[in-house]
Amino acid sequence: MDRKWLPLTIALGAAGVAVVTASFWPDDEKPPLPQTLCHGALSRQTAELIDDGKGGEVSAEEWESKGKSSDHAVFKGCQVLRANADSDSPRGVYTLIIEDNRNDPHYKPKNSVPLGPGFTGWALPDKAEANLPTGCAARMGSTAPNITVTLMAPSIKEGEEEKDHIDRDAPEIHNNAAVVREAATELAKKYGCAA
Numbered sequence: 001m002d003r004k005w006l007p008l009t010i011a012l013g014a015a016g017v018a019v020v021t022a023s024f025w026p027d028d029e030k031p032p033l034p035q036t037l038c039h040g041a042l043s044r045q046t047a048e049l050i051d052d053g054k055g056g057e058v059s060a061e062e063w064e065s066k067g068k069s070s071d072h073a074v075f076k077g078c079q080v081l082r083a084n085a086d087s088d089s090p091r092g093v094y095t096l097i098i099e100d101n102r103n104d105p106h107y108k109p110k111n112s113v114p115l116g117p118g119f120t121g122w123a124l125p126d127k128a129e130a131n132l133p134t135g136c137a138a139r140m141g142s143t144a145p146n147i148t149v150t151l152m153a154p155s156i157k158e159g160e161e162e163k164d165h166i167d168r169d170a171p172e173i174h175n176n177a178a179v180v181r182e183a184a185t186e187l188a189k190k191y192g193c194a195a
Contacts (some may be wrong), residue, residue: 123180130149
């Protein structure tokens, strides 16, 4: 090759690489989605268990409040959201609250289902509750005897009435229980108070 054409060949080669690279690079690069939601209490996979049937990418809006001596010393919450296909505003699917609790940890509402071995708590189609192991409250900065994780999800579809008897094997109950069990487990690990 003639030396006078070498700079032109290099310039054209570099331009070609730039064009190919630009065509594969996304215009609107999004940051990677967080792997955990709700103050590190839920994996994305578990957070997605509860679905309103309309699909959409899952995200969370988190908040935290530290109260005074008569208020909650620990109060963290998040609303799990799903993206709407026809709107920029996500819709709320359920809420998870982490708070100190001075009530009886063995309380169970009528028709509720126990969470299973190793967990103190219960689940219903629209709500579930799990208590963190003893010792978590002090590690999280509370003088209350318990820290409770509460999930609140709408369960009654339009046109349906609440029933006196619930199906204990309903998927909503299993999903609600799975969410609060994981939240209690992950928070206990995070604060070093696992049973």
